[in-house]
Amino acid sequence: AIVLNQSPSSIIASQGEKVTITCRASSSISSNYLHWYQQKPGAFPKLVIYSTSYRASGVPSRFSGSGSGTSYSFTISRVEAEDVATYYCQQGSSNPYTFGAGTKLELK
Amino acid sequence: QVQLKETGPGLVQPTQTLSITCTVSGFSLTSYYMQWVRQTPGKGLEWMGFIRSGGSTEYNSEFKSRLSISRDTSKNQVFLKMNSLKTEDTGVYYCARDQGYYSGAFDYWGQGVMVTVSS
Numbered sequence: 001a002i003v004l005n006q007s008p009s010s011i012i013a014s015q016g017e018k019v020t021i022t023c024r025a026s027s028s029i030s031s032n033y034l035h036w037y038q039q040k041p042g043a044f045p046k047l048v049i050y051s052t053s054y055r056a057s058g059v060p061s062r063f064s065g066s067g068s069g070t071s072y073s074f075t076i077s078r079v080e081a082e083d084v085a086t087y088y089c090q091q092g093s094s095n096p097y098t099f100g101a102g103t104k105l106e107l108k
Numbered sequence: 109q110v111q112l113k114e115t116g117p118g119l120v121q122p123t124q125t126l127s128i129t130c131t132v133s134g135f136s137l138t139s140y141y142m143q144w145v146r147q148t149p150g151k152g153l154e155w156m157g158f159i160r161s162g163g164s165t166e167y168n169s170e171f172k173s174r175l176s177i178s179r180d181t182s183k184n185q186v187f188l189k190m191n192s193l194k195t196e197d198t199g200v201y202y203c204a205r206d207q208g209y210y211s212g213a214f215d216y217w218g219q220g221v222m223v224t225v226s227s
Binding site for chain 2: 032033035037043044045046047050051056057088090091092093095096097098099101102
């Protein structure tokens with residue numbers, strides 16, 4: 001199974017700050033198969049970025065993604081209060097599809 | 109609009125079988141893969157398996173021996189059945205639609221059903 005190592009496990013940021021989350025895969029993944037989700041407390045995960053860098057429908061432009069091979073990143077350019085959530089990377093390249101352990105974003 | 113809703117028992121006894129129904133609207137099951145994902149305190153988000161638009165299935169080997177996914181396209185429903193439940197299977201179970209484009213991204217999710225395995 002492809003293991004996805006996310007870091008950091010938690011971030012405390014101020015509103016307006018830029019935050020970046022890293023996802024490192026144990027094997028190379030085509031960029032088409034790496035995705036990012038946002039999960040707010042008590043809610044289902046919501047697709048934010050698909051295929052490394054494409055924003056899902058309705059997602060604000062402050063969210064972006066990049067990467068290739070085994071190293072991917074997710075960035076919020078200017079954190080807003082509504083962005084408080086846990087973020088997960090996920091690979092859909094090979095069975096079993098796997099998720100990272102999550103990065104919890106909190107506001108200072 | 110696209111909607112997914114899971115229904116199932118809140119409480120299941122150990123060794124028993126879990127059955128969850130995912131009812132969808134706003135799209136056709138014959139056009140999209142449907143996925144099952146669970147979230148447990150011990151392992152976080154875990155992909156369980158999917159049913160293809162053509163009806164064939166694929167499973168995570170972690171569950172393969174006790175998991176079954178099926179559907180009824182006339183009722184717009186997808187079913188998850190898992191037997192030999194253990195306390196570690198306690199968690200929230202989600203159905204999700206695969207976005208397509210062979211990406212394995214899940215673009216719509218149900219609200220999830222909380223399942224507690226306990227005697």
